[in-house]
Amino acid sequence: MTNEPHRFALLQRLLHWLMAVGIFTMLFIGVGMVSTVTPKYLPLILIHKTLGVALLVLVLIRLALRLYYGAPPLPADLPRATKFGAALSHQALYALMIIMPLLGLGMLWAAAYPVVLYGGIQIPALLPLSDGLHTLLWNAHFYLAFAFFALVLLHLAAGMFHALVRRDGIFEKMALLPLQETTPAE
Amino acid sequence: MKAFARANPEFAAFASWAKTAPWTGSYAEEPYNGLNSFIFTNASGAEHAVRWSLLPSAEPVPISKAELDERGPDFLEQEITERVRTAGSQRWTMLITVADPGDPTADPSKAWPQGRRTVQVGTLVVQRIEPERDGPCRDINFDPTVLPPGIRVSDDPFPAARSSVYRKSYDLRTAEAEDYPRNEVVKP
Numbered sequence: 001m002t003n004e005p006h007r008f009a010l011l012q013r014l015l016h017w018l019m020a021v022g023i024f025t026m027l028f029i030g031v032g033m034v035s036t037v038t039p040k041y042l043p044l045i046l047i048h049k050t051l052g053v054a055l056l057v058l059v060l061i062r063l064a065l066r067l068y069y070g071a072p073p074l075p076a077d078l079p080r081a082t083k084f085g086a087a088l089s090h091q092a093l094y095a096l097m098i099i100m101p102l103l104g105l106g107m108l109w110a111a112a113y114p115v116v117l118y119g120g121i122q123i124p125a126l127l128p129l130s131d132g133l134h135t136l137l138w139n140a141h142f143y144l145a146f147a148f149f150a151l152v153l154l155h156l157a158a159g160m161f162h163a164l165v166r167r168d169g170i171f172e173k174m175a176l177l178p179l180q181e182t183t184p185a186e
Numbered sequence: 187m188k189a190f191a192r193a194n195p196e197f198a199a200f201a202s203w204a205k206t207a208p209w210t211g212s213y214a215e216e217p218y219n220g221l222n223s224f225i226f227t228n229a230s231g232a233e234h235a236v237r238w239s240l241l242p243s244a245e246p247v248p249i250s251k252a253e254l255d256e257r258g259p260d261f262l263e264q265e266i267t268e269r270v271r272t273a274g275s276q277r278w279t280m281l282i283t284v285a286d287p288g289d290p291t292a293d294p295s296k297a298w299p300q301g302r303r304t305v306q307v308g309t310l311v312v313q314r315i316e317p318e319r320d321g322p323c324r325d326i327n328f329d330p331t332v333l334p335p336g337i338r339v340s341d342d343p344f345p346a347a348r349s350s351v352y353r354k355s356y357d358l359r360t361a362e363a364e365d366y367p368r369n370e371v372v373k374p
Contacts, residue, residue: 039341135360
């Protein structure tokens, strides 16, 4: 045994799963709200904006925790290419978690929409009205959302691969509770 | 159009109004009646469903359909620009009509019965007319659900629908902003 932690800190694990639920919700609300003209359009938009800003705050806390606590080491027998892919996909996930809310806010600012969150919280505009900028940010928010969804699915598939196929303890590093290890009949 | 009117019987009420309404030759002489209901919250926190109207200060001068037909396609735009420039600010009184319990707040095609309580809540003063072309109103979206504190949407489903489609339309047209008609730059 070494002194290195064998899993992420509790706060990191809590934030991971909280944000996982939040991000999944965001992706589906995002698609749903632009496809409806019914009265639920307004609460969906409100939730999307409020949750988006909340997730931006949470990801910044999470990034700070990651820099402070670090991450538990990967198993030594994991292929180099897999380690590289993991690092790359995790960086891309962090980048998207930070950039998606900023693009969302930016596209609203560039259209001069007042950004009012749940509870009447107002976010002041940091960009001027600009139709060109609005279009650019809107397109980036829209297309990156699908890339984000694809990456989330890849992340989920990799997690399940480690948990169910490889059973190498990587999933348990992020699991909220220690999995009840029922020793399978060999 | 006929198929639309058949599919939407509420349209008949508008069609008969549009044929018989008194016409004037100026935006400044017209009353504007909002069809959508909103919830207003008063200072003591009580909520009321209301519809608003803007009533003109300028005396309406009725003109005939035949007279209207003779005027140019943009005469209302030209008239209001000229009127504000020469006669000064134009005013409308903002009046809200308060619904009684049971009034159809969710259906903007249905008028409320006469005699409802009205409250004068403000005055709209138009001091300057900005043209749409290259003007400051072109690049913003008029969203009927962007409301100040004290006003919120009611059970009327139309403001939400309008918000949704106006946003879509805004996204599409700002993406083509390069192709907007622009004022020609006068060459020296």
